[in-house]
Amino acid sequence: MNPLIRKLERFTRLSDADKRLLQQAASARIVNYDTHQDIIAEGEEPCDVNLILAGWVCRYKQLADGSRQIMSFLLPGDLCDLNIFLLSRMDHALGTLTPVTVAKISRDLLDRMLNADPRLTRALWWEVLVTAAIHREWLVNIGRRSALERVAHLLCEIFVRQQAVGRVKDDRCELPVTQAELADALGLSAVHVNRTLRELRQSGLIDWRDKSLVLPDLDALTALARFDPDYLHLDHEGERFEAGA
Amino acid sequence: MNPLIRKLERFTRLSDADKRLLQQAASARIVNYDTHQDIIAEGEEPCDVNLILAGWVCRYKQLADGSRQIMSFLLPGDLCDLNIFLLSRMDHALGTLTPVTVAKISRDLLDRMLNADPRLTRALWWEVLVTAAIHREWLVNIGRRSALERVAHLLCEIFVRQQAVGRVKDDRCELPVTQAELADALGLSAVHVNRTLRELRQSGLIDWRDKSLVLPDLDALTALARFDPDYLHLDHEGERFEAGA
DNA sequence: CGTATATTTGAGGAAACTCAAATACAGTGG
DNA sequence: CCACTGTATTTGAGTTTCCTCAAATATACG
Numbered sequence: 001m002n003p004l005i006r007k008l009e010r011f012t013r014l015s016d017a018d019k020r021l022l023q024q025a026a027s028a029r030i031v032n033y034d035t036h037q038d039i040i041a042e043g044e045e046p047c048d049v050n051l052i053l054a055g056w057v058c059r060y061k062q063l064a065d066g067s068r069q070i071m072s073f074l075l076p077g078d079l080c081d082l083n084i085f086l087l088s089r090m091d092h093a094l095g096t097l098t099p100v101t102v103a104k105i106s107r108d109l110l111d112r113m114l115n116a117d118p119r120l121t122r123a124l125w126w127e128v129l130v131t132a133a134i135h136r137e138w139l140v141n142i143g144r145r146s147a148l149e150r151v152a153h154l155l156c157e158i159f160v161r162q163q164a165v166g167r168v169k170d171d172r173c174e175l176p177v178t179q180a181e182l183a184d185a186l187g188l189s190a191v192h193v194n195r196t197l198r199e200l201r202q203s204g205l206i207d208w209r210d211k212s213l214v215l216p217d218l219d220a221l222t223a224l225a226r227f228d229p230d231y232l233h234l235d236h237e238g239e240r241f242e243a244g245a
Numbered sequence: 246m247n248p249l250i251r252k253l254e255r256f257t258r259l260s261d262a263d264k265r266l267l268q269q270a271a272s273a274r275i276v277n278y279d280t281h282q283d284i285i286a287e288g289e290e291p292c293d294v295n296l297i298l299a300g301w302v303c304r305y306k307q308l309a310d311g312s313r314q315i316m317s318f319l320l321p322g323d324l325c326d327l328n329i330f331l332l333s334r335m336d337h338a339l340g341t342l343t344p345v346t347v348a349k350i351s352r353d354l355l356d357r358m359l360n361a362d363p364r365l366t367r368a369l370w371w372e373v374l375v376t377a378a379i380h381r382e383w384l385v386n387i388g389r390r391s392a393l394e395r396v397a398h399l400l401c402e403i404f405v406r407q408q409a410v411g412r413v414k415d416d417r418c419e420l421p422v423t424q425a426e427l428a429d430a431l432g433l434s435a436v437h438v439n440r441t442l443r444e445l446r447q448s449g450l451i452d453w454r455d456k457s458l459v460l461p462d463l464d465a466l467t468a469l470a471r472f473d474p475d476y477l478h479l480d481h482e483g484e485r486f487e488a489g490a
Numbered sequence: 491c492g493t494a495t496a497t498t499t500g501a502g503g504a505a506a507c508t509c510a511a512a513t514a515c516a517g518t519g520g
Numbered sequence: 521c522c523a524c525t526g527t528a529t530t531t532g533a534g535t536t537t538c539c540t541c542a543a544a545t546a547t548a549c550g
Contacts, residue, residue, distance in 0.1 A: 061385050064471060069385040083378075086371045088485065091378050091476040126331045128373065133328075133336050135380040140306050140314040142388045143432030147538070178496065187388030189539055194498060226309060231336040240333065392506070423528065437506055439530060497546065507536070514529070520522085 002026045003077030004051055006165055008123040012238030018120045021113050026051055029104040039080065039094040039102065046090065048104040050080035055100030056176055060184065061092045070185035072134065073097075073158065073177075077165060082128050085110065098176045122238065130233050137231045142187040145226070150186050151196045152225035155206060157232070159215050164234045175213040247271045248322030249296055251410055253368040255479060257486060263365045266358050271296055274349040284325065284339040284347065291335065293349040295325035300345030301421055305429065306337045315430035317379065318342075318403065318422075322410060327373050330355065343421045367486065375478050382476045387432040390471070395431050396441045397470035400451060402477070404460050409479045420458040 005022050008014060014022070030053070033039060039057060040046050050057075057074040071092065074080060080094050085107070114121050134157075141153050155175075162173040179197065183190040200206045205221045207214040215221055250267050253259060259267070275298070278284060284302060285291050295302075302319040316337065319325060325339050330352070359366050379402075386398050400420075407418040424442065428435040445451045450466045452459040460466055 059381070061381070063385070063389055067389050069388045071381045071384050083374045086367060086374050086482070087378070087478050088482045089475065091478070092381060122331060125370070128377070129328045129331055132373070132377040132380060133332070135377060135384065136304070136306070136316045136337060138384055139316050139380065139387065139432075140308070142384065143314045144308055144312050180496080187384075190496095191498090191540080192538055195538095198498080230334065233332050233334075233336070237333045238331070425528080434507055435528095436508080436530090440506095443530080491550100493549085495546105495548075497544100499544075500542085502540090504539070505537090508534090510532085512529100512531075514527105516525100516527080518524080518526105520524100 003053070003165060004079065007077045008120075008127070010164060010234060010236060011126045012119055012123050012236075012241060014119065014123065015117060018117050021116055021120070025105045025109055025113065026053065026103045028106070028109065031102055031104055033096045033100045033102070035096055035098055037096050039096060039100070040090050042090055042093045044090050045088050046081065046084050048106055049082060049084060049110055050094070051103040051105055052076050052078050052080065053101040053103055056097040056174075057100055057102075058095055058097055058181070058185070059092050060095060068184050069187065070181065071138070072131065073185065075161065075165075075167075079124070079127055082124060097181060119238075119241070122241065126233075126238065133231045133233060138185075147186075147188055147192055147196045148199060149225050150188065151182070151193060152200060152205070152221050153227050154182065154186060155200075155213065155215065156218070156222055156225050156227040156229075159213065159218065160227075160229050160232060160234075164232070170214075171216055171218070172212055172214045174211060175208060176211040248298070248410060249324065252322045253365075253372070255409060255481060256371045257364055257368050257481075257484065259364065259368065260362060263362050266361055266365070270350045270354055270358065271298065271348045273351070273354065276347055276349055278341045278345045278347070280341055280343055282341050284341065284345070285335055287335055287338040289335050290333050291326065291329050293351055294327060294329065294355055295339070296348040296350055297321050297323050297325065298346040298348055301342040301419075302345055302347075303340055303342055303426070303430070304337050305340060313429050314432065315426065316383070317376065318430065320406065320410075320412075324369070324372055327369060342426060364486070371478075371482075378476045378478060383430075392431075392433055392437055392441045393444060394470050395433065396427070396438060397445060397450070397466050398472050399427065399431060400445075400458065400460065401463070401467055401470050401472040401474075404458065404463065405474050405477060405479075409477070415459075416461055416463070417457055417459045419456060420453060421456040 002023055004026060005014065005019055039050055042061065052074055054076055057080065058070045059072040060068050060070045062068045141150050145153060158175060159168065159173050162168050167173055179193050180190040183193040186193065205217060207216065247268055249271060250259065250264055284295055287306065297319055299321055302325065303315045304317040305313050305315045307313045386395050390398060403420060404413065404418050407413050412418055424438050425435040428438040431438065450462060452461065
């Protein structure tokens, strides 16, 4: 099933017409990328929105001194850049972390989607707002938490986000990134991430091998990380709009 | 003049009807707050949007251990929380840094504004996207820059944002916050912020006294901070929509 | 099998933190 | 106008966390 539909339905119910539009969007122009390629570079003025169908993508900025900061991980079902709708230049880049398949949605089709049904519009903007909420929590994470909490917090987030779209089985989810990439997302050095992961592994809180993450005791990890999933807004908030409709 | 209108016109031209609506919004229910009060607490389900007319506000999250992270500074003309439009619960708080005057815009009136003119809708969403862009840059700032760059970068941002709305004269703008509050925004300790400010002061790059900041050589500070104002999207990007209209 | 990439560990150093105390400043009531 | 109180800034001293550099081991891939 189209993972975007699945995700948006977490927020609100969608009409059959909405779903048809989304389905159409997801099958428009399909493009494949290799690992470590830019889908969009910083400074570009893209004219399509990218819907991720398979693989992992990250939002990042590269600094002059060679270091980089990853600002989001994007999973199947995520829309990369509704922003291009209003902001002309990309102020960051989108790069692949794995081989990736995306559907390119033209501005035109997107326009039609936004005019079709206020519910669909709301659902798409909800996406944008949740992304911003995640950015805010990352600010807290990087700004105020210790390395141990920070790593644990990110692992919790990745796990719970995948849980929400049915991608967790037996306490296990995908995590197809390198330690260096985690470090770039956490504002830590790769070496220190490695030591921190060792600590979590030795406490029996994580088991991460072969791009696959097991959290045998999510509650304990949640407590350690002071992780509160509220900011992910995963609980069908959109339903209150149904009442009025 | 209504500072919100001034700001949105940086993005797109507005019709007289739009401006009348915005003016109406800005004069609806006026409320005053003292310093260090919450306009909205975390977890609340607000039903109004707050438009800041005077004073400084911050978005923040308080952590269990007493530390806090400030995620945005909001200045006159800023809208606090278009998010409440779609996300029910606040996942962060809004607190005043100075005495503050806000206009409470009811969801109802906002609805009317959003339905009035697609240009106005675009302008309001542009606000949201720029806020997210600032969040992303803060992630880079906190995640990857040294304390010196970090402080300098934030001062540049505050200065340039105020410049854009005509609040800079003779290289001088307002900065009515404490060093501790800067520290909470930067993910640093207050002591270290103090030492860093001393360094900037001694290099002649800043002069900050009496809640008033002077940047005698913005270019030099910009270079030191590796500050690139692109992410603030201050350059009338919305005008390309005029062509089609 | 060889090469490139990723992970792991060690050792030493730098940046930023904490605690504590001194100084400056602002607002209040007498 | 001054003393008093609370808040904000400044400085010192010692510590912790995380970083850098470097090398060893493991893993993946053509």
